[in-house]
Amino acid sequence: MKVIEIKSLKKSFDEKKVLEDISMTVYHGDIYGFLGPNGSGKTTTLRILLGVLYPDGGKVAVLNMDPSLDGEQLRQRVNVLPESHGFYGWMRAEEYLRFFGQLYGLQLTSADCRMRLDQVGLDPADRRPIRTFSRGMKQRLGIARSLLNDPEILFLDEPTNGLDPKGRREIHDLLLKFNREKEMTIIISTHILDDVERLCNRIAILHNSKIQYEGPLFAPVVGKSIRYRLHLADGKNIPTTWNVPGISCQEKKGQWVTCEIKNIHPDKALSLLVQKEIPITEAIQVNSGLESMYLNFTAQGKE
Numbered sequence: 001m002k003v004i005e006i007k008s009l010k011k012s013f014d015e016k017k018v019l020e021d022i023s024m025t026v027y028h029g030d031i032y033g034f035l036g037p038n039g040s041g042k043t044t045t046l047r048i049l050l051g052v053l054y055p056d057g058g059k060v061a062v063l064n065m066d067p068s069l070d071g072e073q074l075r076q077r078v079n080v081l082p083e084s085h086g087f088y089g090w091m092r093a094e095e096y097l098r099f100f101g102q103l104y105g106l107q108l109t110s111a112d113c114r115m116r117l118d119q120v121g122l123d124p125a126d127r128r129p130i131r132t133f134s135r136g137m138k139q140r141l142g143i144a145r146s147l148l149n150d151p152e153i154l155f156l157d158e159p160t161n162g163l164d165p166k167g168r169r170e171i172h173d174l175l176l177k178f179n180r181e182k183e184m185t186i187i188i189s190t191h192i193l194d195d196v197e198r199l200c201n202r203i204a205i206l207h208n209s210k211i212q213y214e215g216p217l218f219a220p221v222v223g224k225s226i227r228y229r230l231h232l233a234d235g236k237n238i239p240t241t242w243n244v245p246g247i248s249c250q251e252k253k254g255q256w257v258t259c260e261i262k263n264i265h266p267d268k269a270l271s272l273l274v275q276k277e278i279p280i281t282e283a284i285q286v287n288s289g290l291e292s293m294y295l296n297f298t299a300q301g302k303e
Helices: 042-049 067-074 093-103 110-119 135-146 165-182 193-199 266-275 290-297
Strands: 002-013 016-027 031-035 057-062 078-081 153-157 185-190 202-207 210-216 226-232 247-253 256-261 280-285
Touching: 002 042, 002 185, 016 042, 016 185, 016 202, 031 042, 031 165, 031 193, 042 057, 042 153, 042 185, 057 067, 078 135, 093 110, 093 135, 110 135, 135 165, 165 185, 165 193, 185 193, 193 280, 193 290, 202 290, 210 290, 226 266, 247 266, 266 280
Parallel strands: 016 210, 031 185, 031 202, 078 153, 153 185
Antiparallel strands: 002 016, 002 057, 202 210, 226 256, 226 280, 247 256
């Protein structure tokens, strides 16, 4: 089911074309990576999708609504975590959530706030002011804020920018959890390719005011192998062979197994493993070639 559809979108500022005939589609349950260099128009696109900016031309539909006409109604069903969060350093976490809840017409109780804080891994009993929080804690609080209205679509602008590897991994795990458990559609605007490789199933690459590529994170080629790292719920009883054509086990380390998939679509391969009751909790593609793909589509002078 389509939850976002853009057709021939155009936007200019002072006669400078920022978006030129861009088209893209996001489906229910996607974690969609929106890629492009700084200044390529990613944030402008997000603002149009949220009804904050009006397009100069084209068609935009979000949850079957026109953001330009139905912005107030739409914003009750979506939420956004901008790159600049606008934290009030003197507030405590619960005060902060209550304040933003009021913007959605929500009268949050202490129990509501504690539930949201616990949901993102923050200590509900922490009474320190936000200015004392680490960057990772602030990022978690921002995500808690963006979940207050249980959005159907969550927009994230550079959600892991400035975080250390541990902090980035924690944010990744949170987003995967919400996507899987709530079937939440997530749009990630970023230029950090590692985030995209770990999280996204579909991507768009924006450059020179145009969509240069939109589609799956990878496009499997018959005869070419693809390596995956699989995390298993039970690392003690990993079978020596999975007896699935096209899948071979390469390396085992704890609860992680690296395997090679060839001559079969990865989605089909993983589905076959699940049918054999192999307890896969996470699958990470190792060699998608996203960096080469991104550099190719954003090469200087590419039109």
